Amino acid sequence: MTRTLPMVEPDPDLPESVTIYEVGPRDGLQNEKSVVPVEVKAEFVRRLLAAGLQTVELTSFVPAKWVPQLGDAEELIDLLGSAGTGRQRPVLVPNERGLDRALEKGVSSIAIFGSATESFAQANLNRSVAESVQMFAPVVARALDAGAWVRAYVSMCFGDPWEGPVPVDQVVDSCSRLMDLGCDQLSIGDTIGVATPGHVQRLLDGLDGAGIGVDQIGVHFHDTYGQALSNTLTALSRGVSVVDASTGGLGGCPYAKSATGNLATEDLVWALDGLGVEHGTDLDMLVETSVWMAGQLGRPSPSRVVKALSGT
Structure with a gap:
């Protein structure tokens, strides 16, 4: 039987191509209760690269x-x-010691992980937002001096399990503080998956007003309420061209129990294919990889596309 393919209907308002920032090996696996063998993690990465994922x-x-x-x-x-260790193989570092460890291994791309709310900053980093920026300042400076590319994650950009809705101005302030350190890219995170398209537009407007343009922004949506893909498409319609996704929809956050899985890379690829947007990945190989990893974890993938194309 011929595999179903989406009808291609290009949208002139969307970018011609999108960079998929694959977070499965890190964000996807970090909340797993059972430790995944390192050999399995390495094979996971190899399969993702073979499927055409660049970052x-x-x-x-x-x-x-x-x-x-x-x-x-x-x-x-x-x-x-x-x-x-290539430029498109970033790793997360929480502090200078983490940076030392990464640089010792020849890593050339790093990410730091800040927060838009005080509650999550305390839960995740055991310090205030201002104190976390102070902690990250030498990390970013030293990484840039070493020739590394630096990404700044900001979590809780749309809602916080302790504080509720997060004011856009507060998010913009937190993002600006980290970008002012000299980071190359900003990833705005909907850590508990409560964002909606209008909220996404308003935050992008706020960031633009603060001098952080869409060419510097990636989006990171969780699918708690089934909104990750619609929020992503909204961001793309505003010119964002970097999208965080996790093969198989793996993911969560160990410090925010209401955070469920990331946007599934396969679901994103299916939508991009239908919109005629280039992304450089092989959907069949991604699905095979997700089925394989689901077998390693002992449960099926939550991705709708994986279920549809694999019959699982």
Whole structure:
């Protein structure tokens, strides 16, 4: 039987191409209760690269006591060899010690992880928003001095489980503080999946007013309420061309229990295919990878496209 393909109806208001920033190996796996063997993680990354994904966030150089799942960062980089240290293989670092560990392994792209709310800053980093910016300042400066590319994540940009809705001005302020450190890219995160398209537009307007243009922005939506794809398409219609996604829809946040899975890469690719937007990935290989990883984790993928195309 011939596989169903989406009808292609290009939208002239969307970017011609989109960079998929794959977060499955890091954000996708970090909340798994059982530690995934490092050999499986390395094979996961290899399969993602073989499917055509260019940007793959590999791991986080956090202490193992914070996130046990990511306690094997050095070993993973070693297993991947040259595939683990290129410009498009970012890793998360929480502080200068994490940066030291990453640079020692030859990593050339890093990400820092800030917050738009005080509650999450305390839960995730054990410090205030202002104190976290102070902590990240030398990390960013040293990374840039070493020739690294730097991304700034800002979480809780649309809602916070402790504080509720987050004012746009507050989010813009937090984003501006991190970008003022010299970061190359900003990822705005809907950590608990409560964003809606109008909210997305208003935040993008606010960031633009603060001098942070869509060419510097990536979007990171969780699918808690089934809105991740619609919010992503709204951002694309405003000129954003970097989208965070996780193969198989894996993901969550160990410090925000209401955060469920990320936008599934397969669901994003299906939509982009139908819109005639280039992305450079092979959907069949992504689906095969998700089915394989689901088998490793012992549960089916939540991605609708994976279920439709794999018959699972």
